[in-house]
Amino acid sequence: MSDNRHVPILDSLRAIAALSVCLFHFICTVIGFIDSKVILDVFYYGHYGVQMFFVISGFVIPWSLYHSSYVIKNYFTFVIKRIIRLEPLYIVSLMCAIAHTYIRMRSPHYNGVDTTPNLTQIVLHIGYLIPFFKSQHWIRPVYWTLAIEFQYYLSIGLLFPLIVSKKIAIRTLSYAVFLSGSFFVSEFLPYFLPPFLFGISLFLYKTKIIEWKELSIITAAAAIEMFVFHNIGTFIFSSIAYVAILFFSEYKNKVLTFLGNISYSIYLFHSLTGLVLINYFSHLVTAPLYKFILILAALGLTILFSYIVYRLVELPSKRWSSKIKLRKGDSK
Numbered sequence: 525m526s527d528n529r530h531v532p533i534l535d536s537l538r539a540i541a542a543l544s545v546c547l548f549h550f551i552c553t554v555i556g557f558i559d560s561k562v563i564l565d566v567f568y569y570g571h572y573g574v575q576m577f578f579v580i581s582g583f584v585i586p587w588s589l590y591h592s593s594y595v596i597k598n599y600f601t602f603v604i605k606r607i608i609r610l611e612p613l614y615i616v617s618l619m620c621a622i623a624h625t626y627i628r629m630r631s632p633h634y635n636g637v638d639t640t641p642n643l644t645q646i647v648l649h650i651g652y653l654i655p656f657f658k659s660q661h662w663i664r665p666v667y668w669t670l671a672i673e674f675q676y677y678l679s680i681g682l683l684f685p686l687i688v689s690k691k692i693a694i695r696t697l698s699y700a701v702f703l704s705g706s707f708f709v710s711e712f713l714p715y716f717l718p719p720f721l722f723g724i725s726l727f728l729y730k731t732k733i734i735e736w737k738e739l740s741i742i743t744a745a746a747a748i749e750m751f752v753f754h755n756i757g758t759f760i761f762s763s764i765a766y767v768a769i770l771f772f773s774e775y776k777n778k779v780l781t782f783l784g785n786i787s788y789s790i791y792l793f794h795s796l797t798g799l800v801l802i803n804y805f806s807h808l809v810t811a812p813l814y815k816f817i818l819i820l821a822a823l824g825l826t827i828l829f830s831y832i833v834y835r836l837v838e839l840p841s842k843r844w845s846s847k848i849k850l851r852k853g854d855s856k
C-alpha cells in the first residue's frame with residue numbers, strides 16, 4: 525500500500541459506482557426518453573453500482589478503524605464522526621429535494637398526485653427511519669442506500685472486535701452473522717451483508733489478519749449467497765470491486781480520482797440536477813444525437829453542481845470529522 529490509510533483504487537471505484545447509478549437514472553427511468561431495448565438493458569445494470577458502494581464500505585470502514593487502533597469504548601465517537609462526515613450534505617440534499625418537490629407540485633403544468641413531504645416524513649428522513657414505517661416513503665429513491673449504510677456503521681462498530689479476533693472460531697462467528705442476513709427483507713441491512721462481507725474479507729486479508737485460504741472460503745460463501753438470494757447484477761458489480769481492491773489497489777487515474785472525491789455529492793444530487801434537466805427536455809428531443817448530447821449535458825451539470833456542494837458543504841464536513849480522534853487502544 526502507498527501508506528497506512530489511503531487505498532488509491534477506492535477513488536476510481538467510487539467514481540464508477542456513482543456514474544453507473546447516474547446513467548441508470550438518466551437513461552432508464554425517464555419514460556419514453558430512450559426506446560432502444562438494448563441500451564435500456566445495458567444501462568439497467570447501472571443501479572447495481574450501489575452494491576459496489578457496499579463493498580467499498582465493507583473494506584474502508586474497518587480499514588480505517590484498524591489503523592486508528594479502534595476499541596469498543598470509541599464506539600460513540602466513531603458514530604459521531606460518521607454523522608458529522610455524512611449528515612450535513614445529506615441534509616442539504618434533503619432540503620433541495622423538498623424544495624424541488626414543492627415547486628413541481630405547484631407547477632400549473634403538473635397533473636399528478638400531490639406528494640409534498642409532511643413533517644413526519646421529513647423527521648424520519650433525518651434519522652434514516654423511513655424503512656421502519658410502511659406508511660412513509662423516501663422523498664428521493666436514492667436515499668434508501670444511506671439507511672443501509674448507516675445501519676452498517678452502527679453494526680460494524682460493535683462487530684469489529686469479533687471480525688479482527690485472532691481466534692478463528694470468533695471470526696467464523698462474525699462471518700456467520702454476515703452470511704445469515706439474506707433471509708431478511710431487503711429494506712434493511714442484513715439482506716445486503718454479503719457485498720459488505722466481500723469488502724470486510726479483503727480488509728482482513730490486506731491487514732494480514734487472515735491468509736489466502738480463509739479469504740477464499742469467505743469469498744466463495746458470500747458469492748454463492750449472492751447467486752442464491754440476490755442476482756447476477758449484485759454479483760458482477762460486487763466482484764468488480766472485489767477484484768479491483770485485491771489486485772489493483774494502487775491504481776490511480778486523475779479523472780476518476782476527482783470524480784471519486786465528489787462521488788457522494790454526485791450520488792445525492794444527480795436526481796436533483798441532471799435528471800431534472802433530462803425530464804424537462806426529454807419530450808423536446810427526438811434525434812439520437814441530441815439525446816446523447818442531453819445526457820452529456822446532464823452529466824456535466826451534475827458534476828459541476830456536485831463539485832460546488834462538495835467544496836461548500838462536504839469538504840468542511842470531512843475536515844470537521846477528521847479533527848475528532850479516536851482514543852488509542854490495543855485492537856491489533
